[in-house]
Amino acid sequence: MENVKNIIFDLGGVIMDIDVKQTLHAFTKLGIKNVENYFGHGFAASFFSDHEAGRLSDEDFLKEIKKLITGEASDEDVINAWNALLMRFPPERINLLKELKSRYRIFLFSNTNAIHYDKFSEIYRDTFSGELEDLFEKAYFSHSLGHRKPDPTGFELIIEENKLDPKKTLFVDDAFINVEGAIKTGLKGLYLPPGFYITDILW
Secondary structure, three states, rough: OOOEEEEEOOOOOOOEEEEEEEEEEHHHHHHOOOOHHHHHOOOEEEHHHHHOOOOHHHHHHHHHHHHEEEOOOOOOHHHHHHHEEEEEOHHHHHHHHHHHOOOOOEEEEEEEOOOHHHHHHHHHHHHOOOHHHOOOOOEEEEHHHOOOOOOOOHHHHHHHHOOOOOEEEEEEOOOOOHHHHHHHHOOOOEEOOOOOOOOHOOO
């Protein structure tokens, strides 16, 4: 952490617990065969990526998923399956972020989508007071930013908008490919492997 003044955090798997298998299982129950071919951690079919980058509306996203389903499913069924991976915000991580905010400029950059955003915002509000965004100087979500990690453009926009010195800025993510994207822009990178959490780091 020497010379680090700013920290950009990922959300899922870093701050919030997620379980992708829950969504894979839910999609399989709805009748999607070989669901791993369309969606998985670090991989997504084109329409998943387009949804996360804000290029595909929620309505069209749901239509694309329904095309994969053998049988009938309502929008609510698909949304519930899609949101099944969103679990909880461990309080110790939230407390850590509040403490770090007093010593660093902290930001959020998450690959997400409008449907997930509504759900994890609800989960946060149900657990803590205030909004998730209150933890950060500014929070960036790919569907509103228009760029997904590991595309360097998203990192570059955040750096420019907040006048960050990349050499003094650390990016933290649980997907190695995203850390590689950050490093390409000159940021410092910290990869969190499975079973390792931000509360394990000596900040």
